[in-house]
Amino acid sequence: xxxxxxxxxxxxxxxxxxxxxxxxxxxxxxxxxxxxxxxxxxxxxxxxxxxxxxxxxxxxxxxxxxxxxxxxxxxxxxxxxx
Amino acid sequence: xxxxxxxxxxxxxxxxxxxxxxxxxxxxxxxxxxxxxxxxxxxxxxxxxxxxxxxxxxxxxxxxxxxxxxxxxxxxxxxxxxxxxxxxxxxxxxxxxxxxxxxxxxxxxxxxxxxxxxxxxxxxxxxxxxxxxxxxxxxxxxxxxxxxxxxxxxxxxxxxxxxxxxxxxxxxxxxxxxxxxxxxxxxxxxxxxxxxxxxxxxxxxxxxxx
Numbered sequence: 001x002x003x004x005x006x007x008x009x010x011x012x013x014x015x016x017x018x019x020x021x022x023x024x025x026x027x028x029x030x031x032x033x034x035x036x037x038x039x040x041x042x043x044x045x046x047x048x049x050x051x052x053x054x055x056x057x058x059x060x061x062x063x064x065x066x067x068x069x070x071x072x073x074x075x076x077x078x079x080x081x082x
Numbered sequence: 083x084x085x086x087x088x089x090x091x092x093x094x095x096x097x098x099x100x101x102x103x104x105x106x107x108x109x110x111x112x113x114x115x116x117x118x119x120x121x122x123x124x125x126x127x128x129x130x131x132x133x134x135x136x137x138x139x140x141x142x143x144x145x146x147x148x149x150x151x152x153x154x155x156x157x158x159x160x161x162x163x164x165x166x167x168x169x170x171x172x173x174x175x176x177x178x179x180x181x182x183x184x185x186x187x188x189x190x191x192x193x194x195x196x197x198x199x200x201x202x203x204x205x206x207x208x209x210x211x212x213x214x215x216x217x218x219x220x221x222x223x224x225x226x227x228x229x230x231x232x233x234x235x236x237x238x239x240x241x242x243x244x245x246x247x248x249x250x251x252x253x254x255x256x257x258x259x260x261x262x263x264x265x266x267x268x269x270x271x272x273x274x275x276x277x278x279x280x281x282x283x284x285x286x287x288x289x290x291x292x
Contacts, residue, residue: 014269014278015202023276052220057283059219074280076269078220079197079204081235082086082174082242 005031007069011038014076017051020044029067036063038073050077083134084108085117085242086196086249087172092120093250094170095138101146102138103162106130107153117239154178159185168257169193170249174235183208183216187290194252194263196245199235203245203270206263206282207252208290213264214282215290241272 006028013021020042029037035053039046046063053061054074067073083091083106094102108130110121125133131149138147152158154173159181163169169191171182179195186193187210195216196205208215248268255262266279284291 012278012280014280015204015271016200018271018274023274023278054219054280054282057281059282059285060221076204076267076280077199077202078176079199079202080174080176080179081198081237082084082172082196 007031007033007067007071009033009038009067009070010072011042012072012074013042014074015079017044017075017077031069033067034063035061035065035067035073038067038075039063044075048077052076052078083118083120083130084114084172084174085198085237085239086174086246087170088118088120089243089246090170090172090249090253091134091138092141093247094253095142095145095147097250097254098142098145099253101148101165103148103150103166104131104134105150105152105154105158105162106134107151117237117242119243154181156181163189163191166191168253170253171195172246172249179216180220180222184289186210187215192256194249194256196249198237198241198245201238201241201272203241203248203272204267205245205248205252205270206267207256209264211290214284215288218285218288218290219267219282238272241270244272245270 009027009029011025011027013023055061055071110126110128110130112126120137121133129151131151135147135149169182169186171179182193190210192209194207252262265282267282269278
């Protein structure tokens with residue numbers, strides 16, 4: 001954990017979610033921050049039906065998930081075409 | 083056989099895969115030719131299943147090509163599973179991708195599933211009950227709110243060309259016991275030409291863990 005009760009979280013955006021930010025960013029967040037705070041920061045619509053969020057490779061993460069120091073968050077869409 | 087299935091079937095046939103069973107209910111439309119490289123203008127209006135058999139048999143006469151004009155759904159897919167070692171999803175809709183994942187797990191068959199849109203693609207290879215499956219990564223559209231009936235997606239023809247080729251590569255590597263995409267989702271971005279693997283942890287509550 002970094003100073004002042006902040007945590008370091010790596011955020012990775014994939015495919016067309018790159019319109020919201022760079023492919024990889026390391027953020028310093030307040031301890032207790034949730035996925036919701038990341039979506040807000042990047043202005044990603046949290047009700048996007050095709051949005052998939054993983055934390056450290058674990059799927060089905062909800063927006064109220066509390067992040068920990070060193071977590072990696074991957075955000076990507078489900079892609080249906082063929 | 084669409085944008086994914088065209089390159090995938092061509093490479094598997096050229097590689098000498100012993101037997102290919104292909105199911106497609108579609109008729110070739112002129113608009114398909116931008117990405118479906120199995121076909122040409124003279125074949126527009128014909129059944130894709132019929133053309134596919136001709137094209138692939140001409141490419142490699144030593145392998146068995148079986149094609150069927152049929153829809154894939156919960157009932158029909160069971161008819162085609164017998165004797166198969168591997169399922170390759172080349173569909174253009176989420177229902178079929180989830181169905182392929184489910185029957186692969188139920189029948190203990192390895193499978194590869196890919197999807198494309200615009201310049202983007204994703205692909206995962208699944209070893210049933212051992213590696214993370216498609217539903218470990220993506221929520222079941224019947225239980226969640228993903229719209230399974232979303233309209234046609236925009237696509238650059240090269241995108242399914244690359245993802246379909248990667249599907250063939252995964253079949254060949256998996257069959258040979260070489261490193262593959264088990265427990266990883268590969269995200270392909272052809273705008274910035276990046277290939278990124280996202281490691282996936284198997285979901286203990288998923289259908290593949292039961």
